[in-house]
Amino acid sequence: MGYGLDFGWLRDAAGAIAHGATMTLFLIACTTVLGILISILFAAARRSRYGVLRKAVAVYVEVVRNTPFLVQLFFIFFGLPSIGVRLDPIVAAILAMTLNMAAYTTEIVGAGLDAVPKGQSEAAFALGLRRRQVFVKIILPQALKVIFPALVSQVIIMMLESAVVSQIAVRELAHEADLLQARTFRSFETYFVVTLIYLGLSMAIRRLFVASGRRMLGAGVS
Amino acid sequence: MIEFTFWDILRNLVFATRWTLLLSLVAFAGGAAVGLMILFARISKQTWLRRFGSGYIALFQGTPLLMQLFLMFFGLPMLGFRIEPWTAAALGLTFYASAYLAEIWRGGVEALPLGQWDAGASLGLHRLQELRLVILPQAFAITRPPAVGFLVQLIKSTALTSIIGFEELLRTANAINNATFEPFTVYGLVAVIFFVLCYPLTQYARTLERKMPAH
Numbered sequence: 001m002g003y004g005l006d007f008g009w010l011r012d013a014a015g016a017i018a019h020g021a022t023m024t025l026f027l028i029a030c031t032t033v034l035g036i037l038i039s040i041l042f043a044a045a046r047r048s049r050y051g052v053l054r055k056a057v058a059v060y061v062e063v064v065r066n067t068p069f070l071v072q073l074f075f076i077f078f079g080l081p082s083i084g085v086r087l088d089p090i091v092a093a094i095l096a097m098t099l100n101m102a103a104y105t106t107e108i109v110g111a112g113l114d115a116v117p118k119g120q121s122e123a124a125f126a127l128g129l130r131r132r133q134v135f136v137k138i139i140l141p142q143a144l145k146v147i148f149p150a151l152v153s154q155v156i157i158m159m160l161e162s163a164v165v166s167q168i169a170v171r172e173l174a175h176e177a178d179l180l181q182a183r184t185f186r187s188f189e190t191y192f193v194v195t196l197i198y199l200g201l202s203m204a205i206r207r208l209f210v211a212s213g214r215r216m217l218g219a220g221v222s
Numbered sequence: 223m224i225e226f227t228f229w230d231i232l233r234n235l236v237f238a239t240r241w242t243l244l245l246s247l248v249a250f251a252g253g254a255a256v257g258l259m260i261l262f263a264r265i266s267k268q269t270w271l272r273r274f275g276s277g278y279i280a281l282f283q284g285t286p287l288l289m290q291l292f293l294m295f296f297g298l299p300m301l302g303f304r305i306e307p308w309t310a311a312a313l314g315l316t317f318y319a320s321a322y323l324a325e326i327w328r329g330g331v332e333a334l335p336l337g338q339w340d341a342g343a344s345l346g347l348h349r350l351q352e353l354r355l356v357i358l359p360q361a362f363a364i365t366r367p368p369a370v371g372f373l374v375q376l377i378k379s380t381a382l383t384s385i386i387g388f389e390e391l392l393r394t395a396n397a398i399n400n401a402t403f404e405p406f407t408v409y410g411l412v413a414v415i416f417f418v419l420c421y422p423l424t425q426y427a428r429t430l431e432r433k434m435p436a437h
Contacts, residue, residue, distance in 0.1 A: 068381035163286035
């Protein structure tokens, strides 16, 4: 029995695939913005004067990093309603992705903050800048420049992992693939095409970040 | 209707964990074997082999593991293999692990001073001997922390095989949840079990890293 590959279904499926890819990009865009904001806060909390705050962030980071993303997602989407928190699938997906990514980027941002020499903030204070100004204008830009490649990699890893939110019926790229293959019975071809689209997305995201990083943070960003 | 107590749930989950562990071990061992071959290709003197190695790594690191598992699951039957969640899961995770391990070890090989190769050559070793006796032992030694770190990632990744129908921890949890309607407890316990498996390894990787001589 022979099995021939057939990509004839692709013409009718282009719209669904484009829709799914847009949703995937939307999810990762929200996650990137929220995740990086949270990780800046958490990295600062990890270095704060309050022991409780430091401990709490440390526990959060360890718990998230040592459990699978899929389990976190199921816990948030299926588990939280039983204590009264009912979330829309898209909101649950963004929440799970943000909390997951922030656990990794908190460490990265923290390493970046530690890498800025102390003389930089001392000089800024000597010029009369306030605490917040020193952090936002002096420390953060220099830290971001150091950690930029690591952050970009983390965003791409999260984008690839976001394929599992198809399991709670968020209509992103992987979920569109599930629906398509159920309709066309061309499972291998469907997942093959969608896998290549993910590959294209991850390369495009890297390009985009490096280009915009060069513009915002100056040369030397790779 | 059967009543599940907390202990029934826990016992069933712990019992299912052996499949998670077995799959992790098989994938790590298989990934190490295939990864070694990819490493050889990646650091070969032949340009086309190097290209193949880096293409392989980029492909597996640039696509979702879930898609790789689906391609295994639906692709293998087309090549005439019998379709089984266990085979698809083990093979899928093996290839996935091989790409990551090859990349980790390549970092180790490239971190070694070139003098190590020269010294090996001056002793009259040919390339394979150089690799086996001089280069690889050192490369493995300095990349042990990231390799252990990757093992943690691999254990967590086995959860995805529940989606293609392999009966590991998470799939068992889904079944129990469907019977008990206690998702908070069930998925909470699954998280605890994964944490118990992964946290000691994470700490071990950290200890190894701390013991590393600074370069």
